[in-house]
Amino acid sequence: MIKSMTGYGVAEQELPLGKVAVEMRSLNHKYLDISLRLPRGFFTLEPKIRDIVKKGVSRGRVDLTMRIDPSASTVPRYRLEADTRLAEEYIHLLDSIKEKFGLKGEVTLDHIAAVREIVPFLEVKEDTELYWDEIASVTEEALQALDDSRRKEGEALEADLMGRLEQSRRLMEEIKGKTPLVVDAYRERLRERVQALLEGSDFDERRFHQEVAYFAERSDVSEEVIRMESHLRQFESKLAEEGPAGRGLDFILQEMNREVNTIGAKATDIDIAHRVIELKGELERMREQVQNIE
Incomplete structure (x- = not known):
């Protein structure tokens, strides 16, 4: 069964990192072209994700987008860490300024907390490799949904192509049936024309038959018809095959x-x-449809 190169698939799964959603879209392309959009921290998994896509798609452009909803995460995204050395330098600097200019007041916690660099928010870098099995699972699920979509559209393409194939067969049968009549019609037209020109003069039957034979040879399409019928059978057989066609x-x-x-x-x-x-x-309409087939 043929598959279209156009399709769509999506899958979601809950992970400790949050809800992971994988969305895949595929379009026509001469070769296999995979484009990935991954969340920050997932780039090390790109080769593995590409390998999963290659197992299910052999031709076409595939756009894969992976998103994470952190609201469902059970893993803290940030942590606070005090830079005590910087705080010490900051306090010392404020004391020096106060002493040099004769300023009053004490350095308090509010002064220190106002400096973001002293107590920064640090992003927790989770090792995504720990969740590879789950990430692979949701990616394969999205790929299966994409494959189902491509197969469904492939069924519609196959039905259309089969209808056009039957129409092409019908036209070929009509051409095949009319071909012998062409020579007979030419023979009669030529005989009438020659006899009208000669007007009672001797009619060279031998020369006449040579001319008809020459025309028959020049207009003979029997070999082309036989090859065309073979191509039509081969096309139908190819449509029924499994795999890229x-x-x-x-x-x-x-x-x-x-x-x-x-x-x-x-x-x-x-x-x-x-x-x-x-x-x-x-044939032109069939060619346009075939451009959509994997």
Whole structure:
């Protein structure tokens, strides 16, 4: 079953650090391109998170955003730590200023607390490696949701492609059925034209049949029809395969276009020409859809 390159998945989990939410979005891309937005302190986990994404996605652009809601955290985020050496220098400096300028008053705790550098708020740096199993679990859950979304859209793409595949088969059958009639019609038109020009003169039957044979050879599309029918079967088979199929389907469509262009170049019948135009339209719409397939 094919998968689309477009999808969305999200998952959440409670950790001592807070509520962790992982959101994944995927878009069309020629290759696999992973972009990560991680909270501060999680950057050391980036290689491991990339490895998880690579297991589930082989092609497309994947944007992964991880957020933490610290309001649910059971781990203190900050701690206070007094810089006693700085406090001592500060008190000494104030005493020196007071003595030099003859100032009155005492240095109090309020003076010291007013200096943020003496009693700073220090962020507690938690070792995120301790919670890797939980982080990996929520990442895999988001990846599974993304995969489900891509498969669901892939089903819609497959249904559309199958419908266009059947329409292409129908057009090819019509072209195949009309091809023999083209030579017969040309033979009759040529005979009428030559006889009208000769007006009772001798009619060179041998030369006439040579001309018809030359036309039949020049307009023969039987090989192109056979190859086109083979490509259509191969396309359907590729759609049913498990795993990435986008590049293979795109290559098959290129071969289909080559055969249809050859048929169009050889076509002298207006009905065949019209069906070639319709067929080109179907193949172009199929090509647009295939660009969305992983």
